[in-house]
């Protein structure tokens with residue numbers, strides 16, 4: 517129960533890593549504020565989540581700790597009003613926010629000649645502006661409460677290295693690091709810590725990335741190594757990142773801020 521008494525706000529919680537974080541954080545004692553768009557996002561090449569997926573997350577959380585207090589509803593991270601309302605309601609009902617996990621994301625890819633402005637903009641809107649919107653909705657509550665807190669911005673190995681074929685995603689995920697570093701400096705005075713998480717390939721719907729391997733395969737001789745791990749695991753599982761999220765969310769990391777935490781099977785070392 518490393519998170520007993522804490523309230524965690526998680527975006528992109530309908531499935532994948534977001535769902536796993538919800539379950540694992542609840543297991544550690546946290547109450548939860550969960551959201552997801554539960555619908556298609558233009559230019560996302562990953563299949564959409566559904567309202568049923570979010571309900572399944574609730575059921576999975578209740579199965580591990582039935583008395584978890586949960587507020588869950590669809591919300592688009594591109595919509596600051598929806599996130600603001602959710603955060604306000606959460607504080608009114610659950611009393612406070614201690615942990616923010618800005619996890620929602622989309623992915624698209626193509627060789628650069630075929631990659632469009634629309635694809636680029638969609639990634640910036642969800643993976644960077646959406647993270648900013650999540651911070652704007654939540655952090656003022658944490659400052660006012662005066663309890664400190666932990667903000668975890670989910671980036672990617674593509675936020676630290678020059679991942680080819682994903683210009684919008686790579687740019688947005690790098691942008692998240694700048695946002696986190698600035699906020700870490702500004703919010704330290706309030707004991708609010710801001711760190712980024714950098715996963716490599718994980719077995720979730722996004723990890724499947726249909727068609728991406730074909731593009732990489734065409735350029736394997738030159739760009740294959742950029743995508744390779746150093747540890748002998750081709751793909752990781754969501755518990756790998758949930759372990760890191762629990763550490764960053766808990767008081768065990770009370771002196772950790774401005775960290776770019778790689779959970780990447782070594783790919784960023786290449």
Ligand SMILES: NC(=O)c1ccc[n+]([C@@H]2O[C@H](COP(=O)([O-])OP(=O)(O)OC[C@H]3O[C@@H](n4cnc5c(N)ncnc54)[C@H](O)[C@@H]3O)[C@@H](O)[C@H]2O)c1
Nearest residue numbers: 528532533553565592593619620621672717718720722723
């Ligand atoms: N799976 C991987 O290989 C991998 C690797 C590195 C980083 N990541 C990052 O991890 C995070 C979680 O991804 P995942 O692997 O669980 O993939 P996923 O596609 O299963 O989950 C992403 C979730 O975000 C939601 N979402 C998308 N756009 C949204 C929006 N506008 N508003 C609200 N919710 C929205 C989706 O509906 C989905 O439920 C993402 O930020 C992703 O970029 C994933």
